[in-house]
Amino acid sequence: MNDLLIIITASLVAASCGLLGVFLVLRKMAMVGDAISHAVLPGIVLAFLFSGSRDSISMVLGAGLLGVLTTLLIEFLHKKGRLQADASIGVTFTWLFALGVILISVFAGQVDLDQDCVLYGEIAYVPIDLWITDSGINMGPRVLYIAAINLLLVIIFIILGFKELKLTTFDPQFAGIVGISATTWNYLLMGMVSYTTVSSFEAVGAILVVALLVAPPATAYLLSKSLKNMLLLSLLFGLLTAILGYALAWQIEGSIAGAMATVAGVIFSFVFFVQWTKRIFAKSYSKKSLT
Secondary structure (H helix, E strand, C coil): CHHHHHHHHHHHHHHHHHHHHHHHHHCCCHHHHHHHHHHCHHHHHHHHHHHCCCCCHHHHHHHHHHHHHHHHHHHHHHHHCCCCHHHHHHHHHHHHHHHHHHHHHHCCCCCCCCHHHHHCCCHHHHHHCEEECCCCCEEEEHHHHHHHHHHHHHHHHHHHCHHHHHHHHHCHHHHHHCCCCHHHHHHHHHHHHHHHHHHHHHHHHHHHHHHHHHHHHHHHHHHCCCHHHHHHHHHHHHHHHHHHHHHHHHHHCCCHHHHHHHHHHHHHHHHHHHHHHHHHHHHHHHHHHHC
């Protein structure tokens, strides 16, 4: 039963990250997800200091604000400072993450967080991190509810804003002409990525969140150029990552998050190799046909 709870939680997180990751990959902003997942740390720490609880909505708001701030800083350095996009991302997330680490060190006695918790998480603790009501009723794993609510919000966000997200992703100039602000929807997307990151970091850690934001959508991109198909394939690869990753961790008795991230990379590599081989054979066949 515990194994199933872990797999379900990982699958829910993978689905949330995969759906949002499709838009990040298509917008060529995949590493912005990496930046946000690290840069939200100061927001999490400050929110905890003000609220005194990791369950408070203020923590989500703090992370969301830092996620939007990260996006603003990246765009400012890229457009106004004329830095390359990758340099802007690197500078922004490293100093914000370092600031978060310093805040944890300074307020170590007041903050129930640490760098390992944020980076690696520990999904194996899901079955014992229970939600107990005031009346003493055991509702089950707390993180499972958080992951399910997160996925529901992500699905609602994509359904309600599908047209706007699609237009601002593929043709932001046309979106502006018809009255859809690409900047506004970019910030809304980054805010949702920030929320997904902070709601997932305790269970799976930032490293696995980054892997799930990038690897399943990138794999789906290799197989389909249709947005809807990419979303469905990303869900499928996220589910495979959760199941096969847990099986690998159980087999080697190693880190579950590390095994899942490894499986995500293996799946991408396999699909990439198959697609690359198909292109090679197609080119070879077309040359023979011409001769």
